[in-house]
Amino acid sequence: MNLYQSLGYLVLGSRLRRLSESFLSEINRAYQNAGIDFDASWFPVFYLLSKNDxxxxxxxxxxxxxxxxxxxQLITNLKKRKLVTSVTSADDGRRQQVQLTDSGRQLLQQILPMWDAVLSAMTELVTEDEACKELxxxxxxxxxxxxxxxxxERINNKLSSKIKSAANE
Incomplete structure (x- = not known):
């Protein structure tokens, strides 16, 4: 058992961050290996824009x-790469509507098969271990x-209880 496993909930955030970083690194490597200039951190925006104009x-x-x-900030980054653009909303001049550019739509067509492959590979990986199925x-x-x-608040209540117990001993 390594340090992180032995510390349990005390390092939950660190373990989740490490797992996330490892996962995203592997996904980015897969995009790179396929010759696709795409960062996994862009996925939520591309996914939502693939479902909405x-x-x-x-x-x-x-x-x-x-x-x-x-x-x-993410939209600004994608604008610099000319993958999205924003236009003023017709019904509210204060609101900017984000949409994929032609380059963004071309990139989307390249990455759609990757999304299917990621889903398939992860489903396969998870089914290989019973514990992973519950992730x-x-x-x-x-x-x-x-x-x-x-x-x-719950943590502070636990701490207060311990302090009170220690004071009564």
């Missing part, structure tokens, strides 16, 4: 569950638990 930055932010500034349901359950419980 255009979306506002606010809609992208809400659907990807990232902050508005983070979504805006996505467990992550969903934990996400829901974090939404319904104030973890920092």
């Amino acid at each position: 255009s979306l506002s930055i606010k809609e992208l932010s809400e659907q990807t569950e990232v902050s508005h500034p983070a979504a805006s 996505l349901p467990a992550i969903s359950a934990l996400e829901n638990a974090f939404k319904s419980v104030n973890l920092s």
